[in-house]
Amino acid sequence: MLLRFDGEDNYIIARSDKMDKIVGFIGCGNMASAMIGGIVNSGLLPKERIVASNRSREKLEKVHNKYGINTANDNKEVADHSDILVLSVKPNMYSSVVDEIKNAVKENIIVVSIAPGISIKDMQNMFEKDIKVVRAMPNTPALVGEGMSALCPSANVSKEELLDVMNIFESFGKAEVVDEKLIDAVVAVSGSSPAYVYIFIEAMADAAVLEGMPRDKAYRFAAQAVLGSAKMVLETGLHPGKLKDMVCSPEGTTIEAVATLEDMGFRSAVISAMKSCTEKSRKMAK
Numbered sequence: 001m002l003l004r005f006d007g008e009d010n011y012i013i014a015r016s017d018k019m020d021k022i023v024g025f026i027g028c029g030n031m032a033s034a035m036i037g038g039i040v041n042s043g044l045l046p047k048e049r050i051v052a053s054n055r056s057r058e059k060l061e062k063v064h065n066k067y068g069i070n071t072a073n074d075n076k077e078v079a080d081h082s083d084i085l086v087l088s089v090k091p092n093m094y095s096s097v098v099d100e101i102k103n104a105v106k107e108n109i110i111v112v113s114i115a116p117g118i119s120i121k122d123m124q125n126m127f128e129k130d131i132k133v134v135r136a137m138p139n140t141p142a143l144v145g146e147g148m149s150a151l152c153p154s155a156n157v158s159k160e161e162l163l164d165v166m167n168i169f170e171s172f173g174k175a176e177v178v179d180e181k182l183i184d185a186v187v188a189v190s191g192s193s194p195a196y197v198y199i200f201i202e203a204m205a206d207a208a209v210l211e212g213m214p215r216d217k218a219y220r221f222a223a224q225a226v227l228g229s230a231k232m233v234l235e236t237g238l239h240p241g242k243l244k245d246m247v248c249s250p251e252g253t254t255i256e257a258v259a260t261l262e263d264m265g266f267r268s269a270v271i272s273a274m275k276s277c278t279e280k281s282r283k284m285a286k
Helices: 030-042 057-067 075-081 091-103 120-127 140-144 159-170 182-192 193-210 217-237 242-248 253-263 268-285
Strands: 002-005 011-014 024-025 050-053 068-070 084-085 112-115 132-135 149-154 173-177
Touching: 024 030, 024 075, 030 050, 030 057, 030 140, 030 159, 050 057, 050 075, 057 068, 068 075, 075 149, 084 159, 091 120, 112 120, 112 159, 120 132, 132 159, 132 182, 140 149, 149 159, 149 182, 149 193, 159 173, 182 193, 182 268, 193 217, 193 268, 217 242, 253 268
Parallel strands: 024 050, 024 084, 050 068, 084 112, 112 132, 149 173
Antiparallel strands: 002 011, 132 149
8 A cells, every 4th residue: 555645635545465563452342353354364464463352251262263363361461562552442441441551552552543432632641642543433344344444643643654554444444534523424424324224224125025025035135236336336436316317217116216215305314314423423522
């Protein structure tokens, strides 16, 4: 991956294949496991350069047996060995974990926070120093290698260091660098949005079942239609409205359905839901 700036000081990213760092994880839940799997399966790092700790020995053994990474019972041991340290614990555990490891981390360590509601400044205050932080917001499709992550680096993170973190997140999906002020919008548009999509898939499947389709087939039809539609947006570069128009024939079945969705307030319901999500995210940060 190459990292450069455009004329407006925005990060522009292009992919590379390898990195030479030790990456540590404190916490081995679903998201950490997805990240570890992405790193190992992509060949970004050899498994020997990944180390993890977790309160649950059972979870630690599970991730070790699956990926062959190094494990430790002591969070300070992980912090001491890591060049990039991912804190993958619940937000209410951050303060106690940071208090435990803050004197064990390397001078130039990059700490990656994936907790909602905890800002870069909060992290630096917890460590009681100007530590390098990348605030990240991945989403659950990372579990199947299709995550969408936002990355917000602190001012003291270099372009090369951000590149290393970007490589990690792009090993299990896509990633974009955004200004931290946009993180609440990110929560709404990608962090929480899989739940909205699941409701949409479930509703379409219910309607198909109502018409006699077996439920297992209904879920496959609905889910594949959503997957294909998303790929059309990403791969064609066409505006979603243009793609919608391409499906809608005059006096056809699709435009009839679209008109009903508009009558029922589908578009405004989605926008209102995302506004509620964004406001909740802002309140959590206070």
